[in-house]
Amino acid sequence: MQTGLEPGPRPPSSKPIAPRADAAAWPVRIANVSRAYTAQDGGSGGSVQALAGISLQAGAEELLAVVGPSGCGKTTLLELICGLQRPDTGTIECEAAALMPQRDLLLPWLSALDNAALALRIAHMPRARARACAAAVFDELGLTGFERARPYELSGGMRQRVAFVRTLLSGKRLLCLDEPFGALDAITRAEMHAWLGEALEREPRTVVLVTHDVEEAIMLADRVVVLSPRPGRVVAELDVDLARPRSRTDADVVALREQALIALATATAAPTLEQVR
Amino acid sequence: MSAAKRGIGGPSREHIGAVLAPLVLVAALVGAWELYVQLGGVDRFVLPAPHEVAAALWNNAGYIAANLKPTAEEVLLGIVLALLVGFGLAVAVHLSPLLRRAVYPLAVGSQAVPVAVIAVLLIFWWGFGILPKLVVITLICFFPVLVTTVDGLAGVDPDELKLLRTLDASRWQAFRFAELPAALPAAISGARIALTVAVIGAYIAESQTATTGPYGGLGHEINADLTALQTPRAYAAALVLFGFAIGCFYALGLVERRLAPWAYRSKRAAR
Numbered sequence: 001m002q003t004g005l006e007p008g009p010r011p012p013s014s015k016p017i018a019p020r021a022d023a024a025a026w027p028v029r030i031a032n033v034s035r036a037y038t039a040q041d042g043g044s045g046g047s048v049q050a051l052a053g054i055s056l057q058a059g060a061e062e063l064l065a066v067v068g069p070s071g072c073g074k075t076t077l078l079e080l081i082c083g084l085q086r087p088d089t090g091t092i093e094c095e096a097a098a099l100m101p102q103r104d105l106l107l108p109w110l111s112a113l114d115n116a117a118l119a120l121r122i123a124h125m126p127r128a129r130a131r132a133c134a135a136a137v138f139d140e141l142g143l144t145g146f147e148r149a150r151p152y153e154l155s156g157g158m159r160q161r162v163a164f165v166r167t168l169l170s171g172k173r174l175l176c177l178d179e180p181f182g183a184l185d186a187i188t189r190a191e192m193h194a195w196l197g198e199a200l201e202r203e204p205r206t207v208v209l210v211t212h213d214v215e216e217a218i219m220l221a222d223r224v225v226v227l228s229p230r231p232g233r234v235v236a237e238l239d240v241d242l243a244r245p246r247s248r249t250d251a252d253v254v255a256l257r258e259q260a261l262i263a264l265a266t267a268t269a270a271p272t273l274e275q276v277r
Numbered sequence: 278m279s280a281a282k283r284g285i286g287g288p289s290r291e292h293i294g295a296v297l298a299p300l301v302l303v304a305a306l307v308g309a310w311e312l313y314v315q316l317g318g319v320d321r322f323v324l325p326a327p328h329e330v331a332a333a334l335w336n337n338a339g340y341i342a343a344n345l346k347p348t349a350e351e352v353l354l355g356i357v358l359a360l361l362v363g364f365g366l367a368v369a370v371h372l373s374p375l376l377r378r379a380v381y382p383l384a385v386g387s388q389a390v391p392v393a394v395i396a397v398l399l400i401f402w403w404g405f406g407i408l409p410k411l412v413v414i415t416l417i418c419f420f421p422v423l424v425t426t427v428d429g430l431a432g433v434d435p436d437e438l439k440l441l442r443t444l445d446a447s448r449w450q451a452f453r454f455a456e457l458p459a460a461l462p463a464a465i466s467g468a469r470i471a472l473t474v475a476v477i478g479a480y481i482a483e484s485q486t487a488t489t490g491p492y493g494g495l496g497h498e499i500n501a502d503l504t505a506l507q508t509p510r511a512y513a514a515a516l517v518l519f520g521f522a523i524g525c526f527y528a529l530g531l532v533e534r535r536l537a538p539w540a541y542r543s544k545r546a547a548r
Contacts, residue, residue, distance in 0.1 A: 122450050
């Protein structure tokens, strides 16, 4: 457990990183950040506090999972990291980040390959070269044969894979994944977990993964941060120092999941008691 | 994929119904019309019987075809112009809220101006050729394209634009990669409305701006035939316009399938 006001936490234990300047070692540094939405954004009078004094860090090439109940400001957190919003108070120092949104948002008028190559095209790479680059990643990550498919011809899992490749090809070293597997069935989700693990092994990146699924967080992450219900605060931080690939039924995984669930339950119960008084 | 597979087993009952339904409706309407005239419900100069119209069409096929040519040119060129103007204005209005405030009321108002008011001016400027007619058709037809395209451009998923921003897309790139293709099906829907209006627009144009030469178009012919009490031939010409509009409408459907196959696919999937 960590209050966030402490200076630098120790680097993730699962992936030792070479000694570097502090800024390089911590691509994401969020200190004491709050963010509220005013009523005109859809609240019913007054403002809605999405995040209240949140502090967290992610180390280089670390996979940090942020878990919390629905509506605890997880998406807001990612949009802050990606620079799509500004915090009301607090400081955010992040590398340039690429966002993989909750819905895949593949453009229906482009093929899978062109969707994946979108960032390259935006960076003014000629179409043929952008396609060649994307095709190479398709090969590497087992998507060969789907290059020409339109998004509506792809299954949910495939669409998420293409969306991930698009995020990867943005060339940014920090990826923000917003509930990437939330809409998938359990079997596909398990496949995607394995696939993402392999993909990141081949193409190491710093990842901030937001999810409401505690098990998913434990299966994928190097470190898990648990948020309270709105307004989101960090209520627990767990190191997941386990070898990959992990099994859902592994005793250590189960123990960590319980730990995270208890933290969530405690955080969820507290405001209710306050309301009663 | 699955939809294509289902179609392999030969014409289904649904398919036959789709072809038969309009034919049965047309047969019933024509039958009722014939009966009405035969029973003496109306003077032949006011409403000719279908078989008289058919005969007029058969006997004047060459004349009517010669008049269809200029009308078809007007409609097709007019619709292209209306698309360019409507789409161009829509993009301009979409990119500049100030321009939207300035242009939109004028565009709406332009639809209320009777063509007769400006017809003389158009002839004064451009004479008796095709140009004044194209201007009239464009004026009538750009509006549905403008309205649907503006809605299409505004209807882009805001999350898609947000995503493009995280990929460092410029305003122009967001327009090119997301807004423009998203608006294309809407623009084509507008063009479909515009096309049906364009046919009646061509009639108005031919009626209002005079033409020199023997074949002034079907609208011109209809007016002349009605005055000369050649009612069956006027009906025959109207029938050709009728068929021409339907043909153009479905041809545009084929264009949509080529230009925006994703929209065609998702529409079918939604059924």
